[in-house]
Amino acid sequence: MKKQIDGLINVLNNYNLIKNVSDTIKGISIESLITDSRYVTAGSLFVCKGDAFKTNYLDTAYKQGAVAYISENVYDVDIPYIIVTDVRKALSIASRWYFECPGDEMQLVGITGTKGKTTTAYILKSILDCEKADNTALFSTVCADTGKECHVTHLTTPESINLQEYYKEAKEYGYHNVVMEVSSQAMKYDRLYGQNFSMGIFLNIDRDHIGGNEHASMEEYLDCKLSFLKNCSTVIINKHTKHLDKVLEAVKGREIILFGYDKDCDSVISNVKVGMNGSTFTMEFQGKKYQLSTNLIGSFNIDNLAAGITAALRLGVHEEAIQKGIAEITVPGRMTVYSHKGINIIVDYAHNKLSVLNLYKTVKDAFKPKKIVSVFGCAGGRSSVRREDLGILADEYSDIIYLTAEDPRNESVSAINSEIKTYIKRPCYEIEDRKEAIITALNNASSGETVVVYGKGTEDSQSIGGVDVPYESDTCVVEKWMKENI
Numbered sequence: 001m002k003k004q005i006d007g008l009i010n011v012l013n014n015y016n017l018i019k020n021v022s023d024t025i026k027g028i029s030i031e032s033l034i035t036d037s038r039y040v041t042a043g044s045l046f047v048c049k050g051d052a053f054k055t056n057y058l059d060t061a062y063k064q065g066a067v068a069y070i071s072e073n074v075y076d077v078d079i080p081y082i083i084v085t086d087v088r089k090a091l092s093i094a095s096r097w098y099f100e101c102p103g104d105e106m107q108l109v110g111i112t113g114t115k116g117k118t119t120t121a122y123i124l125k126s127i128l129d130c131e132k133a134d135n136t137a138l139f140s141t142v143c144a145d146t147g148k149e150c151h152v153t154h155l156t157t158p159e160s161i162n163l164q165e166y167y168k169e170a171k172e173y174g175y176h177n178v179v180m181e182v183s184s185q186a187m188k189y190d191r192l193y194g195q196n197f198s199m200g201i202f203l204n205i206d207r208d209h210i211g212g213n214e215h216a217s218m219e220e221y222l223d224c225k226l227s228f229l230k231n232c233s234t235v236i237i238n239k240h241t242k243h244l245d246k247v248l249e250a251v252k253g254r255e256i257i258l259f260g261y262d263k264d265c266d267s268v269i270s271n272v273k274v275g276m277n278g279s280t281f282t283m284e285f286q287g288k289k290y291q292l293s294t295n296l297i298g299s300f301n302i303d304n305l306a307a308g309i310t311a312a313l314r315l316g317v318h319e320e321a322i323q324k325g326i327a328e329i330t331v332p333g334r335m336t337v338y339s340h341k342g343i344n345i346i347v348d349y350a351h352n353k354l355s356v357l358n359l360y361k362t363v364k365d366a367f368k369p370k371k372i373v374s375v376f377g378c379a380g381g382r383s384s385v386r387r388e389d390l391g392i393l394a395d396e397y398s399d400i401i402y403l404t405a406e407d408p409r410n411e412s413v414s415a416i417n418s419e420i421k422t423y424i425k426r427p428c429y430e431i432e433d434r435k436e437a438i439i440t441a442l443n444n445a446s447s448g449e450t451v452v453v454y455g456k457g458t459e460d461s462q463s464i465g466g467v468d469v470p471y472e473s474d475t476c477v478v479e480k481w482m483k484e485n486i
Contacts, residue, residue: 046068095160111203379463
């Protein structure tokens with residue numbers, strides 16, 4: 001798609017992002033917007049971003065046909081440029097401009113929180129699809145489903161260029177709604193800069209993503225979450241979240257809808273009953289009571305359901321679609337339950353304190369196991385706080401623990417697991433190969449016990465040394481083991 005760069009210069013000027021432009025840039029036509037020099041083709045506008053950016057990336061881009069670049073600095077390369085005050089914000093605006101702001105023509109619902117984003121996204125999409133088929137795109141940790149294509153995702157919220165391209169695909173496919181997860185990292189790095197949302201859902205906040213390559217402090221983490229809500233016309237908030245006062249202060253002037261268990265909430269949850277085969281509960285919204293039933297288990301999922309249902313009701317969805325939408329939901333990698341020869345096996349994506357705590361509580365309450373056997377690890381490049389949290393929780397709730405690999409990235413698996421192990425007093429074994437660890441745990445389990453495998457879910461790769469290495473996925477390993485041990 002050819003576009004005249006003069007239009008982009010005008011848009012960037014409107015956001016006060018331009019410091020300088022070269023004399024030779026006006027009138028140039030661009031045919032793509034690229035941030036990775038390996039994928040530059042003739043006619044590309046190359047964006048120089050990232051802490052690890054090197055001048056030779058721009059040299060490569062120039063040799064491969066880039067016609068101009070955007071950067072915060074001028075480089076000694078004979079190519080027209082746009083110099084900006086903030087390249088990440090400029091990238092987001094450039095992406096919106098290049099794909100002609102497709103998200104502005106759809107109903108965007110963003111979901112943020114420390115835990116529950118993916119499940120809530122699937123709940124809301126399921127409901128909206130029951131109201132009107134083929135009307136809702138879903139961008140999640142699992143995938144970005146635009147209708148035209150289901151893209152593999154490696155980020156909870158895609159990079160600016162990918163995101164705007166997905167919006168465009170969804171719009172052209174005929175979708176009216178987009179339900180998507182919004183991560184704190186996406187806001188920290190301005191992937192959504194300039195993009196407004198019809199609705200934002202705030203689920204919860206807790207200590208996570210602090211340190212390492214993530215957030216410098218809890219304050220920064222919360223501020224990033226809140227910066228998203230400021231872009232939303234309507235905000236749905238869990239009244240029982242930590243830091244509620246700060247959340248409410250941040251969204252003054254917007255339509256605010258609180259959901260929770262208190263009678264003064266706008267959307268009130270009551271009569272909750274949770275079992276091994278599902279849950280029932282009551283919700284009251286705008287004077288009307290709804291008796292609801294779902295296959296999802298775990299008291300924590302009631303909060304996710306309440307968030308999704310409240311959003312749907314505010315959007316005008318009929319009760320029949322809500323009832324149908326929540327009755328049978330499959331969320332890939334979330335609370336996938338198997339039973340084999342008296343052994344219950346749970347595969348879940350849980351990987352932080354809140355999600356793991358809720359997983360253990362659900363297993364203990366719903367399955368009442370003789371023993372809990374845990375298989376997990378912790379991602380490399382993440383906060384040491386997370387390793388402490390996971391070690392303490394596993395020690396509190398497990399009888400036997402197997403520590404293994406979980407996206408170690410550029411760290412040593414043994415070093416990560418040794419750190420986790422300092423918080424564990426229970427019998428604990430280290431098996432670096434994840435498949436081997438899962439199979440060992442299953443082979444050694446007995447009837448009445450529950451094996452809990454968490455951290456990866458349906459993910460089919462492991463990030464090792466900066467490379468995505470193919471991996472069968474936890475669900476596949478468990479299912480193959482069951483077939484081989486009939």
